[in-house]
Amino acid sequence: MTALQRSGPAAWRQALSGFFSGFAVSLSLFSLSLLSLSLVSLSASADTVHLKNGDKISGDILALDASSLRIKPGYTSAITIERSAIQSFETTEKRQWSINRSVQEVTIEASTDIGMVLVDNEPVPLHELLFPVADDSEPWRYSGSIEAALDGTHNSRDTQKLRAKTDLTAETLNWRHNLKTEVHYELEDDVTKRNTLQGQYSLDYLVNDYWFVRQEDFYQQDHLGINTRSYYFALGPGYRLWGVDRDKLDLVLTYNRFWLDNDFFSYQLNAWAATLNYKQYWFDGVLETFADYQVAFIDVPTIDYLSDATFGLKYLLTQHIYLSFKYDINESKSSVSHNRDISYGLGLGVNF
Incomplete structure (x- = not known):
């Protein structure tokens, strides 16, 4: 007989309790790791708008027109930002943008210059960009x-x-x-x-x-x-x-x-x-x-x-x-x- 068998039921209960406690701790750590990875993934996939006052707003850019930009952060409803307050912005997914009246499917990188972005490493003024690209249902x-x-x-x-x-x-x-x-x-x-x-x-x-x-x-x-x-x-x-x-x-x-x-x-x-x-x-x-x-x-x-x-x-x-x-x-x-x-x-x- 093994030592555990000779020790009786109490020893069995103690051993099982230790096993499940260790498993629960491991599961908790695994869950926290998954949550951390999810948060990092969400943060990495969000568009980011850099404001002239130094603030940054991350989320999904919904629209950019002649006067303002709309972005949907993950923690609140959509926000409208005046163009005059924007220094630059960046996106993480390819989308169709109207750039100087030419439709291009690109990702956009932020620029350190005020009022500029980078498209294929080339500087482009913000006033030349529109999103989404107009379609036949666009109102007057x-x-x-x-x-x-x-x-x-x-x-x-x-x-x-x-x-x-x-x-x-x-x-x-x-x-x-x-x-x-x-x-x-x-x-x-x-x-x-x-x-x-x-x-x-x-x-x-x-x-x-x-x-x-x-x-x-x-x-x-x-x-x-x-x-x-x-x-x-x-x-x-x-x-x-x-x-x-x-x-x-x-x-x-x-x-x-x-x-x-x-x-x-x-x-x-x-x-x-x-x-x-x-x-x-x-x-x-x-x-x-x-x-x-x-x-x-x-x-x-x-x-x-x-x-x-x-x-x-x-x-x-x-x-x-x-x-x-x-x-x-x-x-x-x-x-x-x-x-x-x-x-x-x-x-x-x-x-x-």
Whole structure:
């Protein structure tokens, strides 16, 4: 007989108790190890947003648009973070991102530079990224502004120009509508020189992230002396040279048909035109720079070209109210003359 058999039931009970106690301790340690591994795994698989104040938020990034990022941490409901508060972020799984209007399936690494991320070890500005990639079910997005301005003219005469304008945009995945209206009132040496109403509507069909087709209509009516009306219709391709969402540099080439008439005559002509539209936001959207340039080559032998250039900036005073400064150059060149009209203006507007 063994010593354990000779010792009787009490010894058996003590031996079994020691065995099960040791097994329970081993099981507890194993469970803790599994829990630790699970927590490490969850932490390792989470996306991380690095904020400018030094904080980090980990979770699943749900969306990134022009104004904010949404992330779902494991310990609370989804959080919305303004773009202006983000230094960088990183992801752990490959997903489809819109990067500078190009759809790419990538993982993103954090950058030490403010407002940048790394894609394939290449720095990319945050403002060029969107997530998720838009689909056919994307709702319409609306934006616009209303502005009043006082313009001046660079000449020897005492000239004041009052201007009021509206700018409305509605867009979805494949379509972008834009409607602009302007009222101009010009006073020169206390004599009314201009009282004009303008309206411009453009429709862009977005073929892909770069190419689009633009159809544009423009109408102007002068309410001073002889009522004069002018209208043009334009159609042609456009290409986004740079930018995404609010930031952009677009080139558009169009064929234009002009109509001009008043109480005494009516005239029609054709032209080819090239247009550049530029817009960019700085300092987390506080400052906006913009420029529009158009040059038209008319099928009139005596006229070389007509051009219209606008350069300016907007500064946000609050989230919706802004100050604007605009510099305009209108130029025409013919076989007999070369005219240039320069004006500038300071305005106050509201974004919505």
